[in-house]
Amino acid sequence: MKSLTLLLSICLWAPSFAQERLTWNTFERLTFEEVFEPTTASWVQVPVWTEELMKWDGKYVKITGYVIALDAVNAQYALSAFPFSSCFFCGAAGPESVLEVDLKKEVQYLTDDVITFKGILQLNADPLKFPLTLQKAEE
Numbered sequence: 001m002k003s004l005t006l007l008l009s010i011c012l013w014a015p016s017f018a019q020e021r022l023t024w025n026t027f028e029r030l031t032f033e034e035v036f037e038p039t040t041a042s043w044v045q046v047p048v049w050t051e052e053l054m055k056w057d058g059k060y061v062k063i064t065g066y067v068i069a070l071d072a073v074n075a076q077y078a079l080s081a082f083p084f085s086s087c088f089f090c091g092a093a094g095p096e097s098v099l100e101v102d103l104k105k106e107v108q109y110l111t112d113d114v115i116t117f118k119g120i121l122q123l124n125a126d127p128l129k130f131p132l133t134l135q136k137a138e139e
Contacts, residue, residue: 019059019060019061019062019118020056020059020060020061020062021061021062021063022056022061022062022063022121023063024063024065024081024097026053026056027053027096027097027132028096029050029052029053030047030048030049030050030053030094030096030131031047031048032045032046032047032048032094032095032131033045033046033048034046035127037127037128039128040128044127044128045095045127046125046127047095047096047123047124047125047131049123049125053123054123056121056123057121057122057123058120058121058122059120059121060118060119060120060121061118061119061120061121061134062116062117062118063079063099063116063117063134064114064115064116064117065079065080065081065099065114065115065117066079066080066081066082066083066084066087066111066112066113066114067079067080067101067109067110067111067112067113067114067115068080068084068087068098068111068112069109069110069111070100072108072109075103075106075107075108077100077101077103077109078098078099078100078101078130079098079099079101079115079117079134080093080097080098081093081097081098082097083112084111084112095130095131096131096132098130098132099121099130099131099132099133099134100129100130100132100133100134101117101119101133101134101137102119102133102134102135102136102137103137103138104119104136104137104138105138107139115139116139117134117137117138117139118137118138118139119134119135119136119137119138120134120135120136121133121134121135122134122135
């Protein structure tokens with residue numbers, strides 16, 4: 001009976017810590033529309049979320065990419081599908097190929113380190129932020 005109770009406990013407990021491995025292809029169908037942003041008095045791109053993408057909002061996921069240091073002193077990083085020389089900041093890809101990494105604890109990384117992070121995926125509608133954020137991220 002103890003074995004059955006233990007097995008049942010593990011089966012119920014394990015899925016709460018499960019994460020889904022995502023690839024950058026998951027986000028390739030993300031499109032954007034231009035809207036006027038009054039706080040900056042400029043036109044900005046706002047993501048248009050599909051139902052397929054919205055199902056990942058708030059989910060615990062794992063994704064691998066290239067680290068881009070936004071502010072290494074304050075441990076602010078982005079994760080990109082491409083190395084820095086090819087990332088969307090340089091014009092070779094779109095904003096759907098990068099996400100902000102909100103680290104669970106402060107860790108230092110170098111640009112173009114290839115890291116697999118796990119955390120909670122957040123879809124952002126705020127045009128002044130990255131469209132995607134990985135919250136409580138850790139290796």
